[in-house]
Every structure is written in C-alpha cells, then in structure tokens.
Amino acid sequence: MKIPLHKCVSVTTDGAPAVVGRDQGVIARLKAMPSMLAFYCIIHPTVLCVKLNDHFQQLMCTAMKMINFLRSQSVLRHLRKFLKESDATCEDLLTYNNIRWLSKGNALSRLWSTRQELTSFLNTCTSLNARQFHEMMSSSKDMSDLAFLVDTCGHLNDLNLKLQEKNKTIINTLPAVQAL
Structure with a gap:
C-alpha cells in the first residue's frame, strides 16, 4: 500500500513464530523502529480458553x-x-x-x-x-x-x-x- 513505515505506530499478530520471530520475523524487524508497538491479537486468547479436554x-x-x-x-x-x-x-x-x-x-x-x-x-x-x-x-x-x-x-x-x-x-x- 506504499505507506511509509515511519508512519506505522503499531502492529497486531496472532503470535505465529514466522511473524514474531526473535531475529527474522516481521515483528522483530519492525521493532527495530523505536516507536513501533507490537500487540497480540485479542481473538486468540478466547480461542485458547476453550481448548477442549x-x-x-x-x-x-x-x-x-x-x-x-x-x-x-x-x-x-x-x-x-x-x-x-x-x-x-x-x-x-x-x-x-x-x-x-x-x-x-x-x-x-x-x-x-x-x-x-x-x-x-x-x-x-x-x-x-x-x-x-x-x-x-x-x-x-x-x-x-x-x-x-x-x-x-x-x-x-x-x-x-x-x-x-x-x-x-x-x-x-x-x-x-x-x-x-
């Protein structure tokens, strides 16, 4: 969408390792920008809370x-x-x-x-x-x-x-x- 990255202030993910990754993930790369905030999606905890026995x-x-x-x-x-x-x-x-x-x-x-x-x-x-x-x-x-x-x-x-x-x-x- 050609949005300059310095205008992004936050990103939300599902926590998948490929996205988050400590070194190579998208979030790790975006966190290199000092003002970037990363959030965990609020849908996933609700799904996890109903894990079936x-x-x-x-x-x-x-x-x-x-x-x-x-x-x-x-x-x-x-x-x-x-x-x-x-x-x-x-x-x-x-x-x-x-x-x-x-x-x-x-x-x-x-x-x-x-x-x-x-x-x-x-x-x-x-x-x-x-x-x-x-x-x-x-x-x-x-x-x-x-x-x-x-x-x-x-x-x-x-x-x-x-x-x-x-x-x-x-x-x-x-x-x-x-x-x-």
Whole structure:
C-alpha cells in the first residue's frame, strides 16, 4: 500500500513464530523502529480458553465424523429426502472446513437443530457407523455435552464476527471480549 513505515505506530499478530520471530520475523524487524508497538491479537486468547479436554475433543471429533458420514455420497440423497419429509428446520447438514474455524460452530449448530430427525434417520441405517452415531445421539450425557459445545462455539463465532465489523476500534470491541 506504499505507506511509509515511519508512519506505522503499531502492529497486531496472532503470535505465529514466522511473524514474531526473535531475529527474522516481521515483528522483530519492525521493532527495530523505536516507536513501533507490537500487540497480540485479542481473538486468540478466547480461542485458547476453550481448548477442549479429552472428552469434549472426542465428542467434537465424533460429531464431525458423523457429519462427514451423513454427507457422504452413499447417504446424502437419502438424508436430504428424509429431512424434507420430516419437515426438519433445514434440508441438509453443513460441512466443516478446518481452514475456516467459524464453520465448525455453524456445522455443530445445524447438527444440533436437526438432532431429533438425525437420530431417527440413523436408526433406519444398517451400517456399523450409523449404529455407533445413533448410540451417541441417544445418549443424554453426550447430547448435554454436545449442547455445551454448540453454545460455546456459537459464542465464539458471535465474538469473532463482532471483532471483524468495519470501523471498530479496540475501545468498541474490548467489552465483547471481556464479556466472553
């Protein structure tokens, strides 16, 4: 953008070693300028604070596997027809993209909103995977834990979207981070 570096007063990063680096990173080079301030992004601590323990990590992994199973070509056509016939709130599941972490919360939310229909659908399937996923969907403990994950990811998604709004400053966004 051809902005003279002496006019930059601060930079914010996610703390990645390639960016920060003690000697070769962008931040290390910019700190050579005496007036440059470096900040750590306020989004990342919120993501780190919800690192999942083993149980929740396993539940999240199983939920994502179930979504992938239900979206596989052998099952998807039947699932869509089933959801349409059962007047579900939506007619398809969302896929999770590991690159875009907001998609995990959206995929979980869609899974949660169709959980009753999906449980019925999995009960009609004969594969071993379907039976295992049906057991998870029928477990009140797993469903209460999944509800917690859906809510947590939803709050993180909301925060992330608030932080990305145009014309927002740290003064406007800090209360949202502190509230989370």
